Amino acid sequence: MTPGARVSAAIAVLDRVAAGEPAEKALTNWARRARYAGSKDRAAVRDHVFDVLRRWRSTAAMGGADTGRGRMIGLLRQDGPSPETLFDGAGHAPAPLSPEEEDAGSAPEGAASRDMPDWLWPQLAHDLGPQADAVAEALRHRAPVFVRVNTLRADPDGARAALADEGIEARPAGLSPNALEIVAGARGLARGAAFTGGLVEMQDAASQAVVDALPLAPGMRVLDYCAGGGGKALAMAARLNGGSVAVHDAEPARMKDVPARATRAGADLRIEEHPRGEWDLVLCDVPCSGSGAWRRAPEGKWRLTQAGLDALCRTQAGILDRTAPLVAPGGVLAYATCSLLTCENTAAIERFLADHSGWMLQDSRSFLPGPDGDGLFVAVLSRAR
Missing domain, CATH: 3.40.50.150 (Vaccinia Virus protein VP39)
Incomplete structure (x- = not known):
């Protein structure tokens, strides 16, 4: 799949999510229909969908429409590349932006700028005080990947070495002595021997x-x-x-x-x-x-x-x-x-x-x-x- 075709697939999935279908189910159903999509394609589409879900309101505001297409335009305007480079109508890419779409979109304000529901943001801001904005911003982005070293099978140094043998780079995490942050190769973690052999478990720090x-x-x-x-x-x-x-x-x-x-x-x-x-x-x-x-x-x-x-x-x-x-x-x-x-x-x-x-x-x-x-x-x- 071309980058543009991946965007088209994400738009279709996002429209199903907006209609009430759970994201995981929508992604699974798309993958079953798209037999031509390889593992990298499926991962890229999934990333697009979850990046938008984290920023559901701000992407709609910046894309100028409360639709999957509008939100993907908004996401590209936030993260790049420019929407015009992928919305070119070539092959299975989305149709080019209309003049109205080129002019649409604005910076979100208030709770929308923090990608929070209007009803919830005041409560969260009250509960978290001066840390509320930083927390809201953290929730707009992907989480790091952590594993727990299973001390029934390994120690942290041994687990890191086993992961390194599989091309997975890990470093100690600060919150727990047996926590490792995966900094490279995370997509291969579940298939590797360190995981299947019980040396590590997926668990947030x-x-x-x-x-x-x-x-x-x-x-x-x-x-x-x-x-x-x-x-x-x-x-x-x-x-x-x-x-x-x-x-x-x-x-x-x-x-x-x-x-x-x-x-x-x-x-x-x-x-x-x-x-x-x-x-x-x-x-x-x-x-x-x-x-x-x-x-x-x-x-x-x-x-x-x-x-x-x-x-x-x-x-x-x-x-x-x-x-x-x-x-x-x-x-x-x-x-x-x-x-x-x-x-x-x-x-x-x-x-x-x-x-x-x-x-x-x-x-x-x-x-x-x-x-x-x-x-x-x-x-x-x-x-x-």
């Missing part, structure tokens, strides 16, 4: 730092109550030197890859459909807005509503209420989100402490999206003996 903040020690009974794909459970198992971690999720289908991931990592993860008894540590990595990771999943930024956020806060409170009795006296209840919003983070902990006696906030940490990782929050609560 801030997500790793959340697990680092937990008071884990070998021999503890540990439950990951909202395990999802099992990323944090695998990291906890490594910190427990191979000790068992129980995993649970309200939607068991989310854990379908857990057995295979555990086998690859050499970790002992046990699925608990109905957790009972008392645990030394229970981690609740609760469903949330995902606002701290919107550069990885940008659709969430545009699909979130105030009603949806309110419902998430109720769900989070309910999970804390259900898991508190599972913690043994003297044990720990850890609460984590990938959110930047106070209502999902510190306010949720304040509500819990106000409603539950015998609990104390032991530690809390916030991470903001930037070059070191995504935006996450963790609070560690201890139960009285």
